[in-house]
Amino acid sequence: MTKPGSTAPPVAYVSLRILIVVNWLYGAAILGLVIFANSYPAWFMKAIDVPPGMDPKPVMIALTAIASLGLLAVPLNHLILTRLLRMVETVRRGDPFVAANAYRLQAIAWALLALQVLSIVIGSIGKAISSRGFPIHLDAGFSASGWLAVILMFVLARVFAEGTLMREDLEGTI
């Protein structure tokens, strides 16, 4: 329960609202880039410094695939952020220990899992097209801390579900 006067929930609430918008802007930017890059491939290849002797077609396909997978992350991010927002709202109302929040945590855990898988796929594509002449450095791939967060979230969701049940029992005890 929030202590009176605590500023954390309002700050989290506003930050999450901003992040939700930023996430969609990020998606729109990627979509724009994909459309633009595929409309003007020659200009795009020059802009990203593809060596003259290199076949641009596989690079273009791979980068389009990476961008498309990046687009998939947008709804996943949205799911995480909106669920978190709903959780913060329950904290603001003074009762976060409800069954709905346990389901929300579980949904967040699945979304994080999907994001980790996406990251590995994106990282693999990046590695596949990266070469000495055309190095690609992507902040994607296997992340031990990312997978730890996934496990932690699933455990937390389970603990929350158990805690909620105990809370319901306690509330029904006369």
Add this chain to the structure above:
Amino acid sequence: MAIVVRLDDLLHDRRMTLTELAERIDITLANLSILKTGKARAIRFSTLEAICEVLGCQPGDLLEFKP
């Protein structure tokens, strides 16, 4: 529900109101109503003891198992 709370019958026999019992055992009327209507999930031993003491009954008089 298989366990039936017979608080109503006990109160009727003793000509006591739920409000009066609530005041004597120091439990809110709302909570006692939940218990009376069988909507409670559990009952504390301390509550059971207080009710039995005021109504002069045994826990078995208050709770009945109806299969």
